[in-house]
Amino acid sequence: xxxxxxxxxxxxxxxxxxxxxxxxxxxxxxxxxxxxxxxxxxxxxxxxxxxxxxxxxxxxxxxxxxxxxxxxxxxxxxxxxxxxxxxxxxxxxxxxxxxxxxxxxxxxxxxxxxxxxxxxxxxxxxxxxxxxxxxxxxxxxxxxxxxxxxxxxxxxxxxxxxxxxxxxxxxxxxxxxxxxxxxxxxxxxxxxxxxxxxxxxxxxxxxxxxxxxxxxxxxxxxxxxxxxxxxxxxxxxxxxxxxxxxxxxxxxxxxxxxxxxxxxxxxxxxxxxxxxxxxxxxxxxxxxxxxxxxxxxxx
Amino acid sequence: xxxxxxxxxxxxxxxxxxxxxxxxxxxxxxxxxxxxxxxxxxxxxxxxxxxxxxxxxxxxxxxxxxxxxxxxxxxxxxxxxxxxxxxxxxxxxxxxxxxxxxxxxxxxxxxxxxxxxxxxxxxxxxxxxxxxxxxxxxxxxxxxxxxxxxxxxxxxxxxxxxxxxxxxxxxxxxxxxxxxxxxxxxxxxxxxxxxxxxxxxxxxxxxxxxxxxxxxxxxxxxxxxxxxxxxxxxxxxxxxxxxxxxxxxxxxxxxxxxxxxxxxxxxxxxxxxxxxxxxxxxxxxxxxxxxxxxxxxxx
Numbered sequence: 001x002x003x004x005x006x007x008x009x010x011x012x013x014x015x016x017x018x019x020x021x022x023x024x025x026x027x028x029x030x031x032x033x034x035x036x037x038x039x040x041x042x043x044x045x046x047x048x049x050x051x052x053x054x055x056x057x058x059x060x061x062x063x064x065x066x067x068x069x070x071x072x073x074x075x076x077x078x079x080x081x082x083x084x085x086x087x088x089x090x091x092x093x094x095x096x097x098x099x100x101x102x103x104x105x106x107x108x109x110x111x112x113x114x115x116x117x118x119x120x121x122x123x124x125x126x127x128x129x130x131x132x133x134x135x136x137x138x139x140x141x142x143x144x145x146x147x148x149x150x151x152x153x154x155x156x157x158x159x160x161x162x163x164x165x166x167x168x169x170x171x172x173x174x175x176x177x178x179x180x181x182x183x184x185x186x187x188x189x190x191x192x193x194x195x196x197x198x199x200x201x202x203x204x205x206x207x208x209x210x211x212x213x214x215x216x217x218x219x220x221x222x223x224x225x226x227x228x229x230x231x232x233x234x235x236x237x238x239x240x241x242x243x244x245x246x247x248x249x250x251x252x253x254x255x256x257x258x259x260x261x262x263x264x265x266x267x268x269x270x271x272x273x274x275x276x277x278x279x280x281x282x283x284x285x286x287x288x289x290x291x292x293x294x295x296x297x298x299x
Numbered sequence: 300x301x302x303x304x305x306x307x308x309x310x311x312x313x314x315x316x317x318x319x320x321x322x323x324x325x326x327x328x329x330x331x332x333x334x335x336x337x338x339x340x341x342x343x344x345x346x347x348x349x350x351x352x353x354x355x356x357x358x359x360x361x362x363x364x365x366x367x368x369x370x371x372x373x374x375x376x377x378x379x380x381x382x383x384x385x386x387x388x389x390x391x392x393x394x395x396x397x398x399x400x401x402x403x404x405x406x407x408x409x410x411x412x413x414x415x416x417x418x419x420x421x422x423x424x425x426x427x428x429x430x431x432x433x434x435x436x437x438x439x440x441x442x443x444x445x446x447x448x449x450x451x452x453x454x455x456x457x458x459x460x461x462x463x464x465x466x467x468x469x470x471x472x473x474x475x476x477x478x479x480x481x482x483x484x485x486x487x488x489x490x491x492x493x494x495x496x497x498x499x500x501x502x503x504x505x506x507x508x509x510x511x512x513x514x515x516x517x518x519x520x521x522x523x524x525x526x527x528x529x530x531x532x533x534x535x536x537x538x539x540x541x542x543x544x545x546x547x548x549x550x551x552x553x554x555x556x557x558x559x560x561x562x563x564x565x566x567x568x569x570x571x572x573x574x575x576x577x578x579x580x581x582x583x584x585x586x587x588x589x590x591x592x593x594x595x596x597x598x
Contacts (some may be wrong), residue, residue, distance in 0.1 A: 087480040181386040184505075184523040204482075204505035206518055217518040217595050219505055224483040256598040296516050298597070299556040 002041035002066075005032045005053075006106055006131050007121025007234070009056075010044040010072065012274060013095075014080040016088060018227045024274040025056045026077065028121035028144070028247045031231030032238035033065045034278035035121075035265035036287065039242030043112050045069040045131065047104040049077035052294045063279065069108045073100035088226045088270075089203055100184055106131045117245040120164070121145045121234060125156040131161060140250060142166035142241060143195070144233070162194035183208055184215070199240070201233050202240045209259055214252055218259055221267035221293050224259050228273045234264045234279055239265030239286075301340035301365075301546045304331045305405055305430045306420025306443075307354070308345040308355075308369065310338075311573060312380035312394075315387060317526045317586040322596070323573040324355045326377065327420035327443070330530030331537035332364045333577035334564035337417075337585065338541030342411050344430065346403040348376035362578065368407045372399035387525045387569075388502055406432045416544040419463070421445045424455040431462060439549060440493070441465035441540060448478045461493035467536055469500045477490060482507055483514070496554075497541070500532050508558055513551055517558055520566035520592050527572045531565045534577055538564030563588050 007029030014021050033042045043066040048056075050074065060067055076099035082091045104127055116139040119266040120128040125145065125208035132141060143164040149157050150173060157177075161167055167190055176180055187198040187210030198210040204223075240262030247254040262287050271277045306328030313320050328345045335341050342365040347355075351371065359366055375398035381390045403426055415438040419427040424444065431440060442463040448456050449472060456476075460466055466489055477488035486497040486509030497509040503522075508515040539561030546553040561587050570576045572582055 037342060085586045101531050175386075182525065202504070205501070208521065215521050215595050216598075217521050218598070219516040222483050222507065222514050222516050225479060226481065260598050271458050294598075297519070299515075299559050299593075 001117065001248065002113055003036050003117040003119060003241055003245050004045060004108070004115040004135070005029050005036065005094050005119045005121060005238075006044045006045040006124060006128060007032060007119075008078050008101065009044070009048050009052075010078045010080050011052075012230060012271060013079070014083070014230055016084040016226045016228050016273075018137035021272070021273045023079070025059065026080065026231060026274050028123075028231070030060070030275060031234035031269065031278070032119060032121055032241075033060070034058055034063070034275050034281070035235045035238035035262075035269070037064055038265075038281065038283050039239070039261075040117070040245040041091050043069060043108075043115060044105045045108060045112075047071050047073045047100045048069055049073060049075050049100045059279070064220045067098045069106065069112060071107060073103060075100045075103070082230065084229065088229050091230065094219075096183070108134060116140065117241060118142070119237060119241050120144065121237070122149075125153050125160050127164070129160045132160070140165050140241075140244060142168055142199075142237065144168045144237060145173065146174055147176055148264065158193060161190075166193050166197040166199055167193070167195040168199045168201065168233075170203065170233060173200070184210070201228070201236060204209060204234070207236070207263060209255065209258060216256055218263055219297060221263055221289065222265050222296055223270060226270045229270045230274065232269045235269035236262040236266040238262075260290060260293065261286060264293060300416065300547065301342055301414050302335050302416040302418060302540055302544050303342045303344060303407070303411055303414040303434070304328050304335065304420060304537075305328070305344040306418075307345050307400065308343070308351075309377045309379050310351075311376070313527055313529055315570060315572075316423045316529050318572070320572045322378070325379065325530060325573050326485040327530070327533045327552060329359070329574060330533035330568065330577070331418060331420055331540075333574050333580070334483075334534045334537035334561075334568070335541035336363055337564075337580065337582050338546040338560075339416070339474070339536070341365065342368060342407075342414060344405045344407060344411075346370050346372045346377075346399045348372055348374050348399045351376045358578070368405065368411060370401060370406060374399040374402070381529065382401050383528065386503075387528050390529065396563050404434075406564040407433060415439065415554070416540060417441070418536060419443065420536070421448075422447050424452050424459050427568065428455070428459045431459070439464050439540075439543060441467055441498075441536065443536060444469045444472065446475055457492060463494050464494070465498055466494040467498045467500065467532075468508060469502065469532060473497070473499045483509070487596055498558075500535060502528070502531070506535070506558060506562060508554065515555055515558060517562055518596060519586065520562055520570060521595055522566050525569045527597060528569045529573065529586060530540070530566045534568035535561040535565040537561070557563060559589060559592065560585060
């Protein structure tokens with residue numbers, strides 16, 4: 001089973017109380033892939049620039065990621081510079097250079113059009129819709145976005161929401177798009193926009209899943225050392241989608257399991273800068289921590 | 300089994316997006332009692348003023364609370380005025396009139412000195428220590444405090460922490476007293492101050508329990524309508540202590556169960572102003588919601 005992920009492959013400049021990294025491999029699609037790959041095949045759809053280091057290509061290939069739809073555009077790779085302070089809950093964006101991202105038009109093969117699991121990570125909703133329109137009857141489509149698109153391409157985003165099964169948002173985005181403070185109400189409102197399933201990521205406070213049939217609330221894994229939270233949300237999504245793709249049937253039990261694996265995968269992501277930790281993550285480690293997580297949450 | 304609770308009985312003026320109430324019965328000991336009474340006998344140790352309405356006394360008596368150690372001082376009852384906005388997560392204190400609280404010296408009977416379960420709700424740590432010194436070998440002592448004492452009577456508070464089994468704090472207080480942002484680290488640091496068990500209340504994000512033997516993390520009950528969160532933390536503590544007192548043995552399983560019951564009790568508290576909801580709460584309702592909570596959190 002394969003997952004097609006549309007998103008960014010970026011060069012990240014990150015500073016946290018634990019140190020700093022320059023131009024490390026990042027981006028939503030890269031983070032998503034690192035956890036999803038443990039459960040399923042991953043086809044990555046993104047654009048990089050002329051400056052993108054070949055070692056990053058080799059690295060992704062070595063992780064088994066299908067890069068057929070990773071195009072190289074004229075110009076610079078998307079670059080994000082950010083900083084975390086204090087409790088590392090909120091990123092302070094210092095600089096964003098879109099580079100080739102502003103002219104991105106995803107191209108996928110006929111083979112890739114048949115992929116059944118699709119994750120539309122945060123890029124321009126018009127690009128997301130374009131890609132989705134190319135897919136041939138996907139079974140499960142999840143969509144992530146961000147405040148910038150909620151504020152600047154709201155209509156386009158709302159139109160797209162009618163076509164996806166799962167809307168993935170962080171708490172701020174969920175509140176912003178729904179106009180509701182309370183997260184259950186926010187989820188219900190977002191449900192009315194179209195997606196049958198709403199997944200609200202609350203960072204260190206865990207995750208809330210909402211559907212007409214059931215609500216599920218999960219704390220985060222109690223993490224002691226947060227080195228760099230960049231990409232935790234996408235790592236979560238990768239574990240979640242990966243687990244669902246592997247399980248094949250989408251039912252309550254599998255969704256819960258997928259939420260738990262997403263949570264565990266994200267808990268590894270924050271332990272290192274960028275992909276440092278998740279790039280060497282194994283299924284054994286996931287399963288081991290899952291047991292510890294159960295110990296910490298079951299009653 | 301009985302619990303002795305030292306704290307405040309107050310007149311609260313509260314405004315939230317759902318309305319406002321003037322001089323309603325509130326205070327840490329009152330909120331604690333409303334949930335603890337469902338599990339155990341409650342002996343309330345507090346002070347009120349000359350102005351305290353007799354109907355509140357009758358109300359507390361009707362709920363089965365032992366008021367032998369509720370003294371009536373010269374002066375006005377402690378009065379708190381606060382407001383909640385937006386997501387109702389943080390109270391904005393508009394006014395605090397200590398009144399009789401500033402001259403409070405708790406007095407308990409010889410019978411009460413033998414009570415095995417003690418909850419020292421948020422009052423001056425010197426008053427807390429005075430009362431604790433009067434107790435005759437209690438089995439379980441839990442302590443709550445607040446930022447004001449952390450900042451202004453830190454030494455007194457630290458001295459007291461060595462004498463209690465459980466330190467109950469909200470996330471801000473835990474961070475403030477420990478000097479650690481990360482809550483697991485904060486809990487570990489607080490553990491070093493003396494208490495074997497650390498309980499960090501995270502409001503709408505649930506609760507974190509820390510001991511040398513195990514860590515337990517629980518989300519809050521997914522509540523859609525938060526009318527007034529005042530006293531939610533004390534209602535939680537009341538359910539928690541009540542459940543432990545009823546269970547008698549203090550082991551991992553009973554602590555988990557107590558944390559769950561505290562969480563459920565608090566979820567009722569926020570549904571109404573002051574004690575409106577918890578004053579008519581029944582064990583049947585607690586058990587029913589416990590089942591729903593399990594549905595929402597178990598995997």
